[in-house]
Amino acid sequence: MNARPVSADTTWMGAVDWDRRLFDSLIPLPEGTSYNAYLVRGSEKTILIDTVDPAKVDVLMAQLDAVDHLDYLVAQHAEQDHSGSIPAVLARYPKAILVTNPKAKELLQEHLDIPDERFRTVADGETLSLGNKTLRFIYLPWVHWPETMGTYIEEDHILFSCDFLGSHRAQTGLFAERDVVMHGAKRYYAEIMMPFRSFVIKNLDKLAGTQVDMVCPSHGPVYKDPTFIMEAYREWAGGPPHNKVVIPFVSMHGSTLKMVDHLTAALADRGVDVERFDLTTADLGEVAMSLVDAATIVIGTPAVLTGPHPKTIEIAYLAGALRPKAQFVSIVGSFGWGQRIVDVLGGLIAPLKAVVLTPVLAKGDPRAADMQAIDVLADTIAAKHHEAGLR
Ligand code: FEO
Numbered sequence: 286m287n288a289r290p291v292s293a294d295t296t297w298m299g300a301v302d303w304d305r306r307l308f309d310s311l312i313p314l315p316e317g318t319s320y321n322a323y324l325v326r327g328s329e330k331t332i333l334i335d336t337v338d339p340a341k342v343d344v345l346m347a348q349l350d351a352v353d354h355l356d357y358l359v360a361q362h363a364e365q366d367h368s369g370s371i372p373a374v375l376a377r378y379p380k381a382i383l384v385t386n387p388k389a390k391e392l393l394q395e396h397l398d399i400p401d402e403r404f405r406t407v408a409d410g411e412t413l414s415l416g417n418k419t420l421r422f423i424y425l426p427w428v429h430w431p432e433t434m435g436t437y438i439e440e441d442h443i444l445f446s447c448d449f450l451g452s453h454r455a456q457t458g459l460f461a462e463r464d465v466v467m468h469g470a471k472r473y474y475a476e477i478m479m480p481f482r483s484f485v486i487k488n489l490d491k492l493a494g495t496q497v498d499m500v501c502p503s504h505g506p507v508y509k510d511p512t513f514i515m516e517a518y519r520e521w522a523g524g525p526p527h528n529k530v531v532i533p534f535v536s537m538h539g540s541t542l543k544m545v546d547h548l549t550a551a552l553a554d555r556g557v558d559v560e561r562f563d564l565t566t567a568d569l570g571e572v573a574m575s576l577v578d579a580a581t582i583v584i585g586t587p588a589v590l591t592g593p594h595p596k597t598i599e600i601a602y603l604a605g606a607l608r609p610k611a612q613f614v615s616i617v618g619s620f621g622w623g624q625r626i627v628d629v630l631g632g633l634i635a636p637l638k639a640v641v642l643t644p645v646l647a648k649g650d651p652r653a654a655d656m657q658a659i660d661v662l663a664d665t666i667a668a669k670h671h672e673a674g675l676r
Contacts, residue, residue, distance in 0.1 A: 288324070288348045289459055291507050292441060292499065294418065296324040298333070298348045300341035303455045308366075312476045313570040316469050317455030320366055321503050323445055325438065327415020330356040332384075334436055334445050335503055339369035346373060354378070357405075357413070359420075360385040361447040362433045363392035367503055372397055384413065386424060388432035412439070423491070425449050427484035429477055442498040448477065449488060450514050452505030461506035463513050469505065470514060474521050475573035479607045485522035489515060526580035526610045528675040530666060532561040533572055534585025535594040540619035540650050545585040547656050548617060551663035557670060564596040572600060576609040580675050581666050582639070584630055588620035592629050601633035611637055613669055615662060616644035619651060642666065 288298045299321040305314050320337035322345060333355055337345045349355075355378040360368055363385075371393065375381060382405045385393065390404050407413065409424040419439040426433065429448040436445040452461075452470040478485055492515075500511035508514050530552055536542035549559045560575045576582065582604060586597040593601075604611075614634050618626055627644050642665050647655040 286344075286457070288351070291323070291459060291501060292443060294326045295438070295441070295443060295501070296326075297459055297501070297507065298322040298324055298345060300337045300344040301455045301457075302338070302341065308453065308476075312453075313568050314453045315568070315570070316453060318453040318504055319455055321501065321505075323501055324352065325415065325418065325420070327418040329416030330414070332357040332359060332413075332415060332420065333374065334359045335361055335367045335447070336370035336374055338366040342370040342373050345370055346377065349374070349377060355381040357382050357384050359436055360389055360393055361436060361445065361503070362430060363389045363396060364430060364448075365396065367447070368393055368397065371399065375399065375403055384422075386422070386432060386434055389434070392430075392432055409434075423495075425488045425491075427481040428488055429481070437495060437497075442496045443501060444492070444495070444497045444499070444511075445501045445503075447503045449502065450500050450508070450511065450518065451502035454505040456506060459507055461508050461514070466506060466514075467517065470517065471521065471577065472570045472574050473504070474518065475577050475607070476570055478518070478522070479573070479577060479609055482522040482608065482610070485518055489519055489522075521577050524578070525673075526612060526675060527558065527578045528556070528670045529558040529560065529579045530581040530583055531572070531575045531579040531611075532559060532583045532585055533564055533567070533597065533600045534561065535564045535587065535596050536585070537587045537589075537594070540647060541585045541587045541617070544617045544619065544645065544647065544651050544655065544659060547651075548583065548659050548663060551660050552666065555663055555667035557663070557667050564594075564600055569600075569603065573603070573607060576604060576607060576611065579609065579611050580670055580673070581613040581615070581642075582609075582611045582634070582637075583615045583617060583662075584634075586616065586618040586626060586630070588618070588624040588626060591623050591625050593618070593626045597630065598633065601630045605633050605636040608636060611639050612673065613642055613666065614639045615642040615666075616646070617659060617662070619647045619649065621649065640669075642669075
């Protein structure tokens, strides 16, 4: 893709990665992604904000063939998908100054061996004049790393938000269409931002006093009207959970599946929504999205030897790491002899700080008493959701 203007003096540069299917060798990217850099030309100075993943450095360097002179390069975030091509850009422009914050400088030097004399560090709220334009640097900690910051053009009301408010989406269009981008934006939030929910809210609050007419994120399309994505982030991070149970499960010989089926029907009968995922085929990103607004998580697992199925260990670990807003958790499943299912899964989901509802574990094929216990679990979940006023 060629460089294209997003406003009179700001140009999108960067790379659309149509083929990337995993981020951090973990997160599924069914819609690909993009690494966005932005060139801002002031009356006196020219600045490039961020670079691209080093795998796409040639794309950025070809776009920069049209840029004779660069005064500054801003590093908003030290993760490699934005910073990995900084050395190549600094080599192309030997007089360009790398502008970043002290924490990012430390990380960039650890990862990229950039010499000290190339840096200029900026404080939160510090400004930099490009002549007719003033850039203000706004620290946005923990969306995604502790050093992450945004950049704001005071005259144009454009916010370069780095990872914050982005989406993993490859597309030819430069601008976001709400109905098209929302699915990928929610997936991106679930996988990357959800562990930092409190910081999402703090950073939205921090930006509340700033007029933001356009958001240029480092991944995905540009928001010409960013209101909807900022409202969505506030709802995802701070809104109440929904009257919904997520059931990620594995069944090896059908016993756990019978229990999951029974629980699904029992919850539906009690007016509780259910989203269930067979972990042998599920897309982890879809599971993560479902966790964004679920009030309860029930993991279904058979015993493998004496522990839970490894795929449920993975999802329990992921849920503990992503820290969704679920208030209640439980486990259903089947075992043949001794089992440590509750011990193992319970430890992994402990970071959620959710109330643990009595698990239901059947020895072998679930009998009537086991299904009655599942009915009690469904009663409890429905009552808890009702007491919490969830809708
Ligand atoms: Fe897109 Fe945290 O890097």
